[in-house]
Amino acid sequence: MDAKTKKKYLVTGGAGFIGSNIAKTLEAQGHEVTVMDDFSKNGHFKNLIGFKGDVITADLFEYMPTDMYFDAIFHEAAITDTTVMDQKAMMEQNVEAFKNLLNFAAENEIKKVIYASSAATYGNGPVPNVETQPTHPENVYGFSKVIMDNVARQFAEDNNDMTIIGLRYFNVYGPGEYYKGKMASMVYQLYNQMKAGKRPRVFKYGEQQRDFVYVKDIVKINLCALNNGKETCVYNAATGIPRDYNAIIACLNKELGTNLEPEYIDNPYPFFQLKTQADMTLAKEKLGYEPDYSLEAGIADYVSILEGRNSK
Template identity: 35%
Template sequence: MSKILVTGGAGFIGSNIVEALVDRGDEVTVIDKLSTGSEENLEEVKDRIDLIQSPCADIPELEFDNPEKIFHIGIPSSSPMYREDPLLVGSAINEFIKVMELAKENDSKVVYASSSSMYGRCDPPHREDMEVEAFDYYTEARLAMERLAKVYHELHGVNSVGMRFFSVYGPHERAKGKYANILSQFFWKMKEDQEPTIFGDGEQTRDFTHVSDVVKACLKAAEENLGYEIINVGTGTETTFNEVVDLLNEKLGKSIEPKYVENPIENYVHRTLADLTKAKSLLNYEPSVELEEGVERMIERNRN
């Protein structure tokens, strides 16, 4: 049994990680300000965790019982959030520093959420050794965190793994609302017989990754002594938005046509596709949930 801190542990990915940790018997503390998370996400484990309702900015003022591992998932996780409030860049970076300071003091391993959005100007398949650059507020924040993680390893020996997540979807996502994965947003609309809106022609792609595979990869990363690493977490398969609509129609037994509108987003990411060579080598990671199965799980979970 390990003592573990999960930031953003009431959010989408964080709550799925918390459930997995509790199920295997770990002692889990969650810190979450409940902005895009909810206590409902932790309903099944609420009596077996400590929940601190607070932002990560408060970490220096809080008391933690020497966490051996920190899963830092409580980071604003959608590019539109940063477009709406560019000051999130500074707060996200400062909160990351506070997490790394806590790790330094307690000799904690850190697994933190990074993003496949960094590959927006790279041709797929996307590899961790590609030269990436910030092209919006969101990617600037994530790149700065990865650079700081390297600094903390070189200066203080903090072991960390940045997980570049590819288009994660699955249970506990509802609280994210308009910031949820596009697959989930399409599903919620089509389930209610509403047409999904697609920017452009619908031929843009994403490497849609079920949250259970993300949890598996994160837990594996926390068990390894990797020093400083950046690792992709995806499936190695890309799917167009048009194909997503077709799949949802098939599984829901509907025939809803999407609404196509001109893409209003500058620096839009048109394709994501994970190269999993590193994840397989360092973590023995293999994705196990194909998109069709993931959609079927989503439908089953949301049956009225």
């Protein structure tokens, strides 16, 4: 790659699940990538094995570097445990840290920021979720993402040479989520149970649907936002096709060569969502984004990596 096409990017939360996938992909494309992560949450150095760039170890809420230029920032750092009830911590780490980052971008003439929003902004709102529908977060995590979307819109109005794009990720699964522990995806949780020879446990009768999206498609939509996103806006980031837990189990049985029947257990949560689904029209029209992976293709790729048959 020549000096003209080689760009400099910052990935916050780059030692985490999605951030490390973005960082490594940008680097593989020949760009110079810097990661910023505080390593005090889910960030883990093992997600960055083979990474050739710099790593700034800092909490974005408390510290921002000065005098650094990047062609764009990918902001993935956040408290991502949706069960955290500490409202102050959630708002500081997710919203105030984001404001620090936007001010850093404006001061250093960084014109493009792409940040992770979330489907949690919709809560139990009607599906398929459209970006224009009212937000209705069910927890402080979702609330923090709604406020990030508000802050981004306002900040771009005040700094109209900047483009700030929010991507509302739905249920992401794929390599790099090991360090998320109990917050790792259902695909990974069920894989672990089945790999141990146990029957996969899901709530009765495994028919709840989610818009599961493979992390490689999440990297893709970030790159679409980088290359095609012309205006400040929020976009859904998913497949648009909801699938149920029984379908995950069927895919895993196929990929693992097992025949384990699901064990259906009572659902203790009265308000458990029956279905999540993104309307992907806007991302398709404005970003030119189409997912590459069906649930079958995503799980096949993921299992081949987990089983050590494929390193990419």
